[in-house]
Amino acid sequence: xxxxxxxxxxxxxxALAPVRRTGLRYWALVAFLLAVIGWGAYAYFIQLxxxxxxxxxxxRISWGLYIATFVFFIGISHAGTLISxxxxxxxxRWRTPVTRMAEFITVxxxxxxxSFVIIDMGRPDRLLFVFxxxxxxxxIIWDVLAITTYLTASITYLFVPMIPDLAMFRDRLAGRTxxxxxxxxxxxxxxxxxxxxxxxxxxxxxxxxxILIIPIAVSVHTVVSWVFAMTLRVPWNSALFGAFFVAGAIxxxxxxxxxxxxxxxxxxxxxEYVTEKHFVYLGYLMAAFAAIMxxxxxxxxxxxxxxxxxxxEFHFRQLFLAEFAPLFxxxxxxxxxxxxxxxxxxATRNVRGMVVAAILVxxxxxxxxxxxxxxxxxxxxxxYEPADYFPTWIEWSLLAAGLALFALLITIFxxxxxxxxxxxxxxxxxxxxxxxxxxxxxxxxxxxxxxxTS
Amino acid sequence: xxxxxxxxxRAAIGFLGAWAMAAALAVSAFAxxxxxxxxxPDTVTAGEEMSIPVILRAADGAxxxxxxxxxxxxxxxxxxxxxxxxxxxxxxxxxxxxLTYKPRLAGHHEIRMEYLAPGDDEIQVATTAFEATxxxxxxxxxxxxxxxxxxxxxxxxxxxxxxxILFGVALLLVAIARAGKPGDALSLESRG
Numbered sequence: 001x002x003x004x005x006x007x008x009x010x011x012x013x014x015a016l017a018p019v020r021r022t023g024l025r026y027w028a029l030v031a032f033l034l035a036v037i038g039w040g041a042y043a044y045f046i047q048l049x050x051x052x053x054x055x056x057x058x059x060r061i062s063w064g065l066y067i068a069t070f071v072f073f074i075g076i077s078h079a080g081t082l083i084s085x086x087x088x089x090x091x092x093r094w095r096t097p098v099t100r101m102a103e104f105i106t107v108x109x110x111x112x113x114x115s116f117v118i119i120d121m122g123r124p125d126r127l128l129f130v131f132x133x134x135x136x137x138x139x140i141i142w143d144v145l146a147i148t149t150y151l152t153a154s155i156t157y158l159f160v161p162m163i164p165d166l167a168m169f170r171d172r173l174a175g176r177t178x179x180x181x182x183x184x185x186x187x188x189x190x191x192x193x194x195x196x197x198x199x200x201x202x203x204x205x206x207x208x209x210x211i212l213i214i215p216i217a218v219s220v221h222t223v224v225s226w227v228f229a230m231t232l233r234v235p236w237n238s239a240l241f242g243a244f245f246v247a248g249a250i251x252x253x254x255x256x257x258x259x260x261x262x263x264x265x266x267x268x269x270x271x272e273y274v275t276e277k278h279f280v281y282l283g284y285l286m287a288a289f290a291a292i293m294x295x296x297x298x299x300x301x302x303x304x305x306x307x308x309x310x311x312x313e314f315h316f317r318q319l320f321l322a323e324f325a326p327l328f329x330x331x332x333x334x335x336x337x338x339x340x341x342x343x344x345x346x347a348t349r350n351v352r353g354m355v356v357a358a359i360l361v362x363x364x365x366x367x368x369x370x371x372x373x374x375x376x377x378x379x380x381x382x383x384y385e386p387a388d389y390f391p392t393w394i395e396w397s398l399l400a401a402g403l404a405l406f407a408l409l410i411t412i413f414x415x416x417x418x419x420x421x422x423x424x425x426x427x428x429x430x431x432x433x434x435x436x437x438x439x440x441x442x443x444x445x446x447x448x449x450x451x452x453t454s
Numbered sequence: 455x456x457x458x459x460x461x462x463x464r465a466a467i468g469f470l471g472a473w474a475m476a477a478a479l480a481v482s483a484f485a486x487x488x489x490x491x492x493x494x495p496d497t498v499t500a501g502e503e504m505s506i507p508v509i510l511r512a513a514d515g516a517x518x519x520x521x522x523x524x525x526x527x528x529x530x531x532x533x534x535x536x537x538x539x540x541x542x543x544x545x546x547x548x549x550x551x552x553l554t555y556k557p558r559l560a561g562h563h564e565i566r567m568e569y570l571a572p573g574d575d576e577i578q579v580a581t582t583a584f585e586a587t588x589x590x591x592x593x594x595x596x597x598x599x600x601x602x603x604x605x606x607x608x609x610x611x612x613x614x615x616x617x618x619i620l621f622g623v624a625l626l627l628v629a630i631a632r633a634g635k636p637g638d639a640l641s642l643e644s645r646g
Contacts, residue, residue, distance in 0.1 A: 142609075156620060163630070195634065197633045208619060
């Protein structure tokens with residue numbers, strides 16, 4: 001019993017450590033990310049001032065880096081849905097130490113993804129036109145509906161299971177932290193005292209949300225795929241696109257979760273709770289989705305290639321042999337085949353191997369989005385020469401700023417909110433018949449000792 | 455102002471007016487040797503095809519054949535106002551270029567025609583206008599397959615249901631907050 005209490009105390013200290021102490025490296029990282037975002041803001045200012053002509057997009061290829069990145073971010077937002085909702089519904093108990101990070105990723109990725117749509121508009125002052133002049137028959141409107149609903153549900157789904165941990169922060173940090181933090185934790189803990197009636201209500205709320213969020217998440221990426229599939233373009237003429245996009249979204253969501261897990265585990269010394277088992281299990285899931293993606297690609301390419309309707313030959317040539325061949329082959333081999341090999345080989349079935357696989361998948365899935373968007377628009381609709389698209393420094397700067405914003409929001413979240421679902425991990429630990437594998441006790445006291453306090 | 459002064463003023467205005475008219479005619483004559491003539495009915499029905507003819511004749515009355523005329527409609531739609539090209543036609547041996555057009559909306563239609571006559575350096579412009587009557591909104595096409603119940607109402611029902619469930623979750627959060635108010639026996643479970 002004493003050992004359990006000591007284990008729980010250590011768990012809470014690990015969760016509290018990022019909030020209690022902040023090192024210089026943290027501020028250096030924040031400054032760097034802010035600098036990148038600032039550079040992106042400068043690029044965006046130029047785009048606002050001079051118009052979309054400063055990008056590589058023109059009348060024939062009117063979607064490029066921005067829309068590819070939007071689809072990519074919406075994709076990785078499925079991390080929270082998979083890990084937190086699907087695994088919660090299926091009763092996979094190993095998920096508990098990583099659910100919070102997955103839910104963070106979901107919310108942050110949605111915010112970043114939605115911002116790229118506004119950037120792509122060129123005239124953000126016309127955003128309201130979507131609602132004023134929007135037509136219900138348009139997939140763009142469905143997209144707006146789905147994403148706003150998903151963002152609301154995701155924020156709720158992040159917040160609700162966090163309430164007991166926020167109450168723990170409120171109680172443990174009372175009088176020992178800054179005034180605004182004390183106020184914040186008092187407000188967001190919504191009076192949680194851990195009473196049985198509160199636990200029952202919380203369980204009901206989580207139960208409703210975990211069921212609700214799965215179809216919402218599936219609908220979001222399905223509708224994103226329809227934005228393409230319902231446009232009259234030869235490479236996008238596919239009824240498979242919805243399922244293909246959802247599978248790709250979960251695939252890339254797992255990959256980004258593995259990367260974020262590895263970083264936070266190292267920075268905040270979470271090795272006792274986020275173990276190699278979690279990486280390997282997620283690696284297996286990633287390999288399974290890689291197999292699904294390979295199947296979807298074969299199905300898609302074979303049916304298109306067999307019929308070879310007008311425009312498909314040009315499309316296949318640009319994918320497999322010409323301009324986009326290096327990117328596409330990297331996607332197929334590096335992003336789909338390699339992760340399966342890494343997950344299957346015992347020598348690489350470890351944290352490092354899974355992180356390498358996840359990085360490959362993340363790059364490959366961004367490339368896949370880029371290739372889908374650009375090659376689809378590149379196939380000529382009429383007998384004219386195919387257009388080319390090369391992103392300008394403005395677009396690359398805004399992409400960098402978007403990624404920096406993603407990293408910054410995750411960084412700030414990890415410093416304000418509990419990054420581990422303490423109460424869920426504790427419940428799982430208590431229910432286990434034997435003590436789980438122990439890597440090495442966390443030592444939050446030595447976390448970034450070079451810095452000051454927040 | 456006496457009578458002499460008034461007469462002198464009238465004479466001066468008349469002279470200037472006549473001079474201005476003569477100058478305008480002369481500029482017109484110098485600007486182009488081709489005269490356009492359009493004859494469209496004043497009123498047409500929206501949704502019915504009509505012809506917008508323009509006849510180009512040289513100064514000597516001869517027909518100008520083989521000249522491309524581009525037709526533009528000044529329109530305002532979805533908050534955007536501007537000119538949209540609605541078609542092109544080439545004059546035949548009689549100098550006639552006719553565009554078949556179906557007005558999509560009721561209301562005033564202003565048509566601008568542009569052409570570059572042989573021997574001219576600058577594009578010439580002619581305009582005409584007509585009123586389209588009726589209440590047909592032809593830009594809204596009917597779906598070719600209409601499944602009863604499968605419409606915007608269904609979409610709204612699904613979205614509303616989702617938001618109602620989310621609202622239910624919000625009510626549960628309120629209940630959690632109310633259950634934690636002082637007065638009830640406190641649990642120390644959350645205090646570690």
